[in-house]
Amino acid sequence: MFKEKKDPGQIFINEVNGEEPAEEKRKSSFWSKALIPLLAILTGLIIGALLIAVTNQTVWAAFGESFGTGISQAVKEIFTAYGALITGSLGDPSRIVQALGSGDATAIRRAFNPILESLVQATPYIFAGLAVAVGFRSGLFNIGVEGQLFIGAAAATYVGYSITGLPAYIHMPLAFLAGAAGGAFWAFIPGFLKAKTGGHEVINTIMMNWIAFRFTEWLLSGPMTRPGSGGLPLSPIIQDPAKIPQFFPSPIRFHAGFFIALIAAWLVWWLLFKTTWGLNLRTVGTNPRAARYAGLNTSKSIMIGMTLSGALAGMAGAVQILAVNHSMALGLSSGYGFDSIALALIGNNHPAGVILSSLLFGTLRNGATRMMVVSAIPIDIVDVIQAIILMFVAAPAIIRTIYRLRKPKHEEQQVFLSGWGGQS
């Protein structure tokens, strides 16, 4: 009659949110919590190294000569590639020492540029990772960050170039908030559908991604196109007052957006864990039935959670436009949508964890650019590594088997999600 199918997805959501027994929570140190993610990252990098070796033609040739040559060539290739990854993302130590020794300010800045560029790469990641984390905490799986980011970017771009004559302290926040609003609106739609019709947010957010791509394509080649671009999907350049300031002269792109991201992370943490709103969202996210029974408005919470998540995704788009790109093109995002899921899960859906995992993947992606130049390894390898890390984080049992770790007392292996739901 009225027996609702229990939602085992909750148990999973709880696990990924780290809502584990509180006693354990207090006792466990940072390291015991970070052990699985760290080992997952390590294993992911090792598999990435294997992939580099296996797909390298010189390695094949070397194996053709003899096994030993093959191995040594493979190791050499891996070291070259990962070496480039590290110097490309953190800087070349010798160059840093040299620059510091010379005392030339420009040289020092240039030497530190790789690490600053990694922070630039990490900035949209922090926003996007927070977006997915807020979704998970509210019991929602937002795969639509990519689309929300596009719409947010488009909104920020529009406000950025179309309005003139505003002072920077109004124009910049206005454009940024327009981005947040755009993303929020785009996420509200699947949130509303989930709350009111039970339409599954996973498929709906993916569909919204595709619609967002087509829509921005139309915007950029139609109403928002740059005059004289000859029909290319490209927007005009935003006004100077709308730009988020960069700290150093070009080509160093490090900008104030990074600190806005840190503030956003702190705000999300405060909201989730210190306020009644946050408790509300987390209760609905953890056990919607108990939430309903305790008098919480679950549909409202679902819509708010989704909208908030979308707003953060929109900020990711806005910060890229306002601080880095200064105009919008279709190639805006290199898969932030899927990346952000990995970021949130590896960061245990905690804002602090999201910052750490964003720094890691910002660094990886930045370094991968140099790795592509040096070793001709496509940047997509980061996606592959990311998928593998995500798999290990989602199935910690694999990591425990590989490294022969003992199973923690309270860890539940039941991670699952129910079907398409529908109008329950």
Add this chain to the structure above:
Amino acid sequence: MAPILELKGITKRFPGVLANDHIDLTLNKGEILALLGENGAGKSTLMNILYGLYKPDEGEILINGEKVVINSPIDAIEQGVGMVHQHFMLIPVFTVTENVMLGNESIKGPGFLDRDKAAQRITEISDRFNLQVNPNFYVKDIPVGVQQRVEIIKLLYRDAEILIFDEPTAVLTPQEADELFKIMRLLVEQGKSIIFITHKLREVLEISDRIMVIRRGAMVGETTPQEADKSSLAAMMVGREVELEVEKSVSKPGEVVCSIEDLVVVDKRDEICLQGVSLDVHAGEIVGVAGVQGNGQTELVYAITGLLRNTSGMVTILGQDTTRFSPRQITELGTAHIPEDRQQDGLVLPFTVAENLVLCTYYQEPFSKGVLLQYPVIMRNAEKLIEDFDIRTPSAMTSVGTLSGGNQQKVIIARELSRPIKFLVASQPTRGLDVGSIEYIHNQIVKKRDEGAGVLLVSPELDEIMELSDRIAVMYRGQILAIVPNQGISKEYIGLLMAGVVPEGPVPIGESTVVEATF
């Protein structure tokens, strides 16, 4: 002749629990053996071992005097052991034939189903044991009592000789239970042997040939219905003399705290589940709602507490029309609600005890100021309630999911009863709990009544209703068939009502006044 089944020294340990402690059991051919014990005493574990779902740590199983190894339900079926599970193992969207033949299909050609052949066999079995099952119906379309008979056919279809019935009457009306007992008798007359698991004393005395009592994983006694009576069985089962009745004074009903008028509710699948229910609950009285599970009780509770919108009719609580109120508004009026499914509805298991204790009130002063949660206040509140309600937990920061069922229920009781309430809705407040917790919770409810709160108690356990209530309302298929004062009303009378039969003539007060404890 060797007994058809012998269990020798069966032992099963779970982490921290000795579920079965060297249990010996014999079952003779053609008898009904009752296995009696409290919830959690180890009956189900023992039967799951016999059915191959668990592996025993020690001990052996003999069938017809021969040692057998049962590692899976398949082995059990091959040895002629079959089980009617408490939660039916039926697939609603399959027909009776498909359900029965599953795993043992009649086929024609290379693997094509021969439904007609199987249906014919089912009809034969049904006729032989007078089960009256139509093989072509979908299981979702047939009543619960018939579904249970489908389960029995599944066993007979596989030529089971030993039939295990796990709490088979839990979902039945007293009349359906009587029907089942007739079928069980017919089965043993035709040479089958039955193990009947239950915690209901009346049924044990009524149907069994022999009784074995299990307590805390150990076999504590064997008797027959002729030698035993209810109180001796109860004492054996619980390990001490138990009060079969809660001490309670005569109620002094005050004004109406909750009034339901002509309530019609359509559930989310648009099926009518309440049709014109009217009921008043007065201050200082307990109104019990009896009925077989699934006759609209859940929806009634949901409609009163604002979890389900009604289609027509009106609910008034403490003088206010709450028909369109949200659950929070209703709670704020002074209503408390103990939900029927504590883990799904009542608690957020991963959250701490402290957080769960303010689940309904966290947004109010003093637990929060503005939007800021005041964790020190929440903690102090938790520590006080843990003390007052004797919640056994390592700390207020322990997550509720790690506590035992009884203590989880105490968290809910503490949260709901610590507030100044005028109206309590308690839905199956003792489901699945041990005798100690049941006594405690019953006393708390009666105490709340004596303090002047009106109580609506919903339970499918007729005994619990008859023990606590001042008035009894019987629900059947979304209607209240009768509301009677609980003074010497007979159980048979309520049972008939639960089956949807309205006895004509005056309410028979003072016939038999059997009230037994609810375990």
Add this chain to the structure above:
Amino acid sequence: MTTSTNTIEHKVIHDVSPTRKLAIGISEVLIALLIFVVFALNVSGELTTRFVMTPGGINQGTMPDIVMPSQLTLFSLAGIVLAIGIFQLVKGFGKQTNLMVGIAGLFLMLAFLVWQAAGTSVNLAGMLSSAVLLAVPITLGAFSGILAERCGIVNISIEGMMLMASMTATIAGSLSKNIWVGLLGGIASSVLLALILGVLSIKFKVNQTISGTVINIFSAGMTGFISQKFLQMIPHLNQPTMFPRVPLPLLADIPLIGPILFNQNIFVYLMFIILIVLQVALFQTRWGLRFRSVGEHPKAADTLGIDVIKTRYIGVILSGVVAGIGGAFFTLGSVGRFDEGMTAGKGFIGLAAMIFGNWMPLGSLGAGLLFGFADSIGSKLSLLRSVIPPQFMAMAPYLITMIVLAGFIGKGQAPAAEGEPYEKE
């Protein structure tokens, strides 16, 4: 004491709940109004629409063109849809509800065509023929979904499996110069991913949405990696031969039907073969009964000796096989080369087709064809010099998917144990 049995009318079991019945009826009436107001009233009375009934370049099963008065046709289409809507509101179509919604949707698209082509001509048969081809990946995606979900595994990684298969099929086909090796290669890679999904979801009991997402990310990354590392450097790795059109003898000569259904490439025929096999296997065989029981009530199946774990692995692998065929279609049956991200959400749309088709093979085919028709109208729109930007037409399949998800999931149609790992006690 006498007793009388109290007869109380109780719940009616609905195939479609009254709320849905109402909502769907209203939508159908709105569609009728849309056809009437936007299309019919915007066409002048004397214009005619010419439907060419033989696809271009085909000389079997030819059929004369159909010329119809545009406005009158639109009026009648609106009338029929209105009648469907009113009947739905008043009485309801029961189990046929989704079918009638599909017909209303089909008429809406037809009306759109009549309107767009008023005063000119459009090759309807060509559009239908390409609709069948465009329906292939969606329908195969839906079949893949059915195979996984009917045994209780939610597979959202069909998209990733298809993408991987489309690339592997290209490489295998180009390297071996054998198109069948290409197809098998595509299937093999998809099955490999399916196995990973199975191990994660069944053995490690990972949330099935997450394990699906892992595979989607992995596929996107891996295909991008290999495409950039090899395919773009070595073009002959990305030049497979394609499966040609094979007109079926006799059948291809049937007017209209022949060119649309029976003068296609092997993938279309495979789609129909899988449809029949799946429909019979699931509902008429011992294997199917056991398979479905695992998706509905794994514990019951287990107590009757059915190996739940094994059955689920089989289901996931078969799901991978079908998704692999669907993936190979992109490169070997449609485009002739691999492009990054070329599946463009077809795997997800396939899931929507499965839901719209009530987890039934035949229903999924119908839904897939509908999606395919919408797609083919979108891609042919530029030929009609429409005022609607092509990007908006390209959104249609995604929008329809969302509408389907919002409106057509009734409780109790999906396999009951879907998404829940089986925990043996």
